[in-house]
Amino acid sequence: MIVFDLRCARAHVFEAWFSSSSAFEEQRERRLVSCPLCGGTDVEKAVMAPNVSAKSNRALATAPSETSTEALLKLAAFQAELLRRSRWVGSDFATEARAMHEGERPEGPIHGQASAAEVSELVEEGVPIAPLLFPVAPPDQIN
Numbered sequence: 001m002i003v004f005d006l007r008c009a010r011a012h013v014f015e016a017w018f019s020s021s022s023a024f025e026e027q028r029e030r031r032l033v034s035c036p037l038c039g040g041t042d043v044e045k046a047v048m049a050p051n052v053s054a055k056s057n058r059a060l061a062t063a064p065s066e067t068s069t070e071a072l073l074k075l076a077a078f079q080a081e082l083l084r085r086s087r088w089v090g091s092d093f094a095t096e097a098r099a100m101h102e103g104e105r106p107e108g109p110i111h112g113q114a115s116a117a118e119v120s121e122l123v124e125e126g127v128p129i130a131p132l133l134f135p136v137a138p139p140d141q142i143n
């Protein structure tokens with residue numbers, strides 16, 4: 001399996017897995033690759049991810065009957081479900097995550113924005129955070 005960062009015509013970036021580079025080209029030409037955010041099939045390769053962990057490879061390898069699109073849609077649905085129960089904290093993410101980690105606030109699922117510097121600080125402090133599988137637009141920017 002190979003992972004590509006793809007970008008649709010509306011500049012949404014998302015990841016998709018393919019059995020090979022040529023499989024991606026073929027599926028793209030047949031317009032089987034669509035953006036999970038807008039459904040656009042006009043996609044192109046962004047930057048190829050240099051490292052795919054063995055763990056994520058194995059997880060996908062357990063479902064060989066699924067097409068990449070189905071697997072991708074499941075991941076998108078999984079993230080949507082997580083976000084439905086999660087609170088958007090915007091640019092306060094680092095502050096909120098740290099406060100919960102230090103017991104200053106009750107713990108609960110949150111998501112928001114953090115700079116690269118904030119992310120590395122949180123990781124160093126042992127605050128459990130994870131990147132989103134797919135980029136999400138802040139609620140106040142959705143039309």
Ligand SMILES: [Zn+2]
Nearest residue numbers: 008012035038
């Ligand atoms: Zn899109």
